[in-house]
Amino acid sequence: MINVKTEQHPKKMSAADLVNHLSNQNLITDPNGINSFIQAQQQTPDIPIYLKILSGIGAFIASICFVGFLILIEVISFNNAVGALTTSVIFIVAAIGLYTVTSDDNSTGKNFFLQVSFALMGTGKLLFVFATLEDFGENLLAIALSSLLITALTYPFYRLHVERFMSCTGVLIVILLNILWEDELGLPTDIAFNLFILVQLIAAGCLLFHPRVLAFFQPLSQALIVSLTGSVLFLSSHTEFNYLDNPLVISPAISNILIAAALIFLIIWAAGGKEHIKREPIIVAMIGTILLALLSAPGILLSLGLMIFGYARHDRLFTLFGFLLLPVFLWLYYYNLDITLLQKSIILVASGGVMIAGKFYLKLRGWDRTAPQISNEDVTLNNKATDQGDTSCA
Amino acid sequence: MSTTDQIEDPQRSLDQIPATRALIDQLYSCGKINRQARNAALQHLIPHTQWGIWASRLLLGLGVCLVLSGVIYFFAFNWAKLLPAHKLGGIQFAIIASIIAACVCGLNRLSGQLALISASVFVGVFLAVFGQIYQTGADAYQLFMVWSLLILGWTILSRFAAHWVLWLVVFNVFLGLWWEQVPTARSWIGPDWSPLILPLLACFNGLVLCTRELLSQRSASSYDWLSAKWTRWIILIPILTLLNIPILLLIVSPDLAYEGVFIGSFVGAIGHICVYVYYRKIVKDIWSLAAITISALIIVEILTIRVLFEILMDEEELGLLLMGIVTIGIITGFTMYLRYLTRTLQHENKVSVTTLPAKSTATSVTTEDTGPSND
Numbered sequence: 001m002i003n004v005k006t007e008q009h010p011k012k013m014s015a016a017d018l019v020n021h022l023s024n025q026n027l028i029t030d031p032n033g034i035n036s037f038i039q040a041q042q043q044t045p046d047i048p049i050y051l052k053i054l055s056g057i058g059a060f061i062a063s064i065c066f067v068g069f070l071i072l073i074e075v076i077s078f079n080n081a082v083g084a085l086t087t088s089v090i091f092i093v094a095a096i097g098l099y100t101v102t103s104d105d106n107s108t109g110k111n112f113f114l115q116v117s118f119a120l121m122g123t124g125k126l127l128f129v130f131a132t133l134e135d136f137g138e139n140l141l142a143i144a145l146s147s148l149l150i151t152a153l154t155y156p157f158y159r160l161h162v163e164r165f166m167s168c169t170g171v172l173i174v175i176l177l178n179i180l181w182e183d184e185l186g187l188p189t190d191i192a193f194n195l196f197i198l199v200q201l202i203a204a205g206c207l208l209f210h211p212r213v214l215a216f217f218q219p220l221s222q223a224l225i226v227s228l229t230g231s232v233l234f235l236s237s238h239t240e241f242n243y244l245d246n247p248l249v250i251s252p253a254i255s256n257i258l259i260a261a262a263l264i265f266l267i268i269w270a271a272g273g274k275e276h277i278k279r280e281p282i283i284v285a286m287i288g289t290i291l292l293a294l295l296s297a298p299g300i301l302l303s304l305g306l307m308i309f310g311y312a313r314h315d316r317l318f319t320l321f322g323f324l325l326l327p328v329f330l331w332l333y334y335y336n337l338d339i340t341l342l343q344k345s346i347i348l349v350a351s352g353g354v355m356i357a358g359k360f361y362l363k364l365r366g367w368d369r370t371a372p373q374i375s376n377e378d379v380t381l382n383n384k385a386t387d388q389g390d391t392s393c394a
Numbered sequence: 395m396s397t398t399d400q401i402e403d404p405q406r407s408l409d410q411i412p413a414t415r416a417l418i419d420q421l422y423s424c425g426k427i428n429r430q431a432r433n434a435a436l437q438h439l440i441p442h443t444q445w446g447i448w449a450s451r452l453l454l455g456l457g458v459c460l461v462l463s464g465v466i467y468f469f470a471f472n473w474a475k476l477l478p479a480h481k482l483g484g485i486q487f488a489i490i491a492s493i494i495a496a497c498v499c500g501l502n503r504l505s506g507q508l509a510l511i512s513a514s515v516f517v518g519v520f521l522a523v524f525g526q527i528y529q530t531g532a533d534a535y536q537l538f539m540v541w542s543l544l545i546l547g548w549t550i551l552s553r554f555a556a557h558w559v560l561w562l563v564v565f566n567v568f569l570g571l572w573w574e575q576v577p578t579a580r581s582w583i584g585p586d587w588s589p590l591i592l593p594l595l596a597c598f599n600g601l602v603l604c605t606r607e608l609l610s611q612r613s614a615s616s617y618d619w620l621s622a623k624w625t626r627w628i629i630l631i632p633i634l635t636l637l638n639i640p641i642l643l644l645i646v647s648p649d650l651a652y653e654g655v656f657i658g659s660f661v662g663a664i665g666h667i668c669v670y671v672y673y674r675k676i677v678k679d680i681w682s683l684a685a686i687t688i689s690a691l692i693i694v695e696i697l698t699i700r701v702l703f704e705i706l707m708d709e710e711e712l713g714l715l716l717m718g719i720v721t722i723g724i725i726t727g728f729t730m731y732l733r734y735l736t737r738t739l740q741h742e743n744k745v746s747v748t749t750l751p752a753k754s755t756a757t758s759v760t761t762e763d764t765g766p767s768n769d
Contacts, residue, residue, distance in 0.1 A: 013412070013413040013438075013439060014408060014409045014410065014411060014412060014413055015408045015409075015411040015412070015413050015417060016407075016408035016409045016411075017413060018413040018417075018418075018435055018438065018439065019408065021434075021435070021438050022427065022431050022434065022435055025434060027427070027428075027430060027431035027434050027435075028426075028427055028431055033426070034421065034426050034427070035408055037421070037424065037426055038408060038411060038417065038421075039408065039411070041417075041420060048680075048684070048736070050681075050684040050685075050688065050732070051684075051729055051732060051733070054688060054691070054725060054728065054729055054732075055725060055729060057725070058721055058722060058724070058725025058726075059722075059725075061695075061717075061718075061721045062717075062718040062719075062721045062722050062725075063718075064718075065714045065715070065717040065718030065721065066714070066715070066718045068714040069711055069714040069715040069718065072710055072711040072714065073711050111726045111729055111730050111733075112722065112723065112726040115722040115725055115726045115729075116722055119718065119721075119722055211419040211420075211422050270445075272433060272436060272437065273433070281445070281446070285449075307452075311440075311445075311448060312415060312440060313414070313415045313416060314412075314414035314415050314416065314439075314440075315414075315415075315416070326456075327459075330456075330460075334463070340471070341467055341468075341470060341471035342467075342468065342471045342473060344464075344467050345464045345465070345466075345467035345468035345471060346464070346468075347464070348460050348461070348463050348464030348467060349460070349461050349464030349465065349468075350464075351460050352456070352457045352458065352459070352460030352461030352462075352463075352464060353457070353461065354457075355453045355454070355456050355457030355460060356453070356454060356457035356458070356461070358453045358457070359450050359453040359454040359457060362446055362449060362450045362453070363450065367445075367446035367449075367450075368446040368447050368449070368450035369446065369447070
């Protein structure tokens with residue numbers, strides 16, 4: 001005789017618990033209406049991330065093959081921009097048409113045609129960039145403008161999340177490369193880079209924090225985060241990449257201030273709004289952020305920001321992304337310090353000591369407890385004692 | 395709405411829908427709740443005390459990592475002014491202090507566990523500094539072998555997944571270095587057999603994974619620390635990579651593939667089947683199945699491209715066109731299969747939950763998360 005075992009997970013709060021809680025406090029008048037609304041919203045859950053990645057990779061490989069094929073049969077000729085432009089428009093229109101026709105289809109062929117449409121869209125966009133390069137000037141700026149134009153034109157009509165995300169990320173990365181390696185913008189690299197960081201922070205902030213922003217913009221907001229990470233990675237790793245033999249050094253001071261300001265805003269938002277700004281833990285968190293900014297560690301600030309955002313939104317993808325980035329940025333920070341190994345070791349031990357002291361400060365103030373009656377000693381490392389919400393990223 | 399961004403999902407009751415901040419924001423933005431209700435809901439969902447725990451653990455974990463890195467940097471600097479006796483004495487003191495801290499804090503607390511991990515790291519530092527001072531001439535694999543043996547007891551005692559991860563890394567490095575410095579370097583085996591280390595490592599880690607699965611399914615709460623899913627994926631994904639590499643080597647350059655690659659490919663194929671059957675039939679975990687399916691997809695895709703490349707070497711245009719179409723076909727096939735698996739496992743999960751009391755002594759099926767998370 002063998003035992004059945006259903007693996008138990010830490011308790012999570014359900015929508016029913018939440019509605020009951022609000023109803024008991026007389027904060028809602030129509031709980032049944034809210035229940036129906038929540039159930040209606042849950043009928044179309046997002047597909048898992050691995051399927052998105054899978055279809056994105058497949059469409060990308062297929063697009064490359066199709067572009068190669070079109071070049072070989074001379075449909076695409078670098079001397080015939082009009083022909084390539086016409087082909088690209090045909091491909092894009094065909095992709096949108098195929099997508100529209102098959103999106104409401106539940107037959108088994110749906111997936112195949114959607115993949116075909118995704119690949120056609122990728123091919124069409126690549127062709128569009130080839131075709132318009134000459135008009136825009138055959139440089140990285142031209143690629144940026146061209147890809148921005150075609151992405152903006154297709155974004156409202158082609159609703160595939162992963163395609164929108166890939167296109168937006170591509171555009172932002174090309175803009176970043178353009179800032180780093182081209183002088184076409186007419187701005188000093190330092191100013192252009194910091195402006196780019198600022199624009200990305202503002203755009204990501206508006207899209208991620210404003211409760212009335214539609215899901216339509218979700219791929220764009222995710223692309224902004226990826227691009228922002230890429231920008232900060234360049235900023236933090238100049239001694240490794242040396243910007244591809246271009247000895248260009250951008251001072252991190254302004255980016256530091258911008259990202260620290262964004263993190264302070266994030267902490268206030270996560271705390272529940274500016275009415276909570278005078279609470280002691282919030283003040284301590286803000287002081288910590290300012291100290292990190294003084295240490296000139298934009299990468300660490302960014303990864304902490306992603307972890308805080310992910311935790312506050314219950315969005316594990318962001319939490320995991322921040323968690324993975326944190327050791328990378330920490331390593332880059334200490335590796336890039338222009339001091340001897342001995343001095344580095346002292347700084348590492350000292351900063352580690354400060355963090356452990358911070359942990360004991362939290363304990364001293366009683367902020368690291370789930371509830372006043374539960375001692376911190378009983379909070380086990382396996383995260384089992386969390387009675388509300390979900391505190392794990394695994 | 396039915397787009398590719400969504401999958402068909404049976405109606406879920408409110409009890410099955412997790413409450414998230416996104417859900418609260420959605421209710422607020424659609425005018426279903428007012429600002430006061432939103433703030434109350436947020437406070438109920440994410441109480442401020444939870445932030446304290448989160449920050450406390452982050453600070454402690456990061457702090458210990460930074461201190462340990464600092465100590466490693468310090469001894470790597472090999473400060474000439476420091477006498478050898480002081481170096482070794484200092485590390486020994488750190489080991490003893492860590493053990494005392496672990497005993498004082500207790501191994502049921504994060505601080506105690508991290509203290510024990512620190513002791514394990516200091517053992518490695520001690521062995522490295524010992525080799526540095528006395529120039530023993532020992533091979534690098536011996537350091538890792540002794541290190542893994544010395545810390546094995548603490549690792550078993552710790553009942554802490556992160557400690558096991560450290561031990562596994564040390565032991566895998568030992569196996570890799572041993573293969574390179576003993577059988578290969580001493581010509582016990584020819585260069586054709588050197589890729590055999592990949593299936594060897596996969597088999598060793600496979601054994602560890604089996605142990606993890608067996609122990610985590612036990613009802614005894616003493617193995618709760620193993621039930622976190624990341625402990626599965628952190629072993630499974632490297633295993634799949636190790637199983638995959640010989641197969642890809644065989645496909646990409648069959649002319650250069652000798653005994654080691656052939657055996658590695660055979661073990662790789664068998665290994666893929668074994669883990670698939672295990673996670674499909676016994677432990678129903680869609681995320682593990684997705685990882686196995688993606689690994690298989692990489693093999694099928696590379697094999698197809700290789701075959702098309704060989705057959706249509708002179709017909710480049712047709713070859714590229716077919717590669718594009720076949721890629722779409724393969725991805726579609728695997729995507730559909732994964733969707734089917736998701737639905738089937740959700741259904742099986744539901745059936746197993748409803749029949750749980752009646753069949754509680756008749757089956758060994760362990761059901762796990764089978765549906766895609768909305769979070």
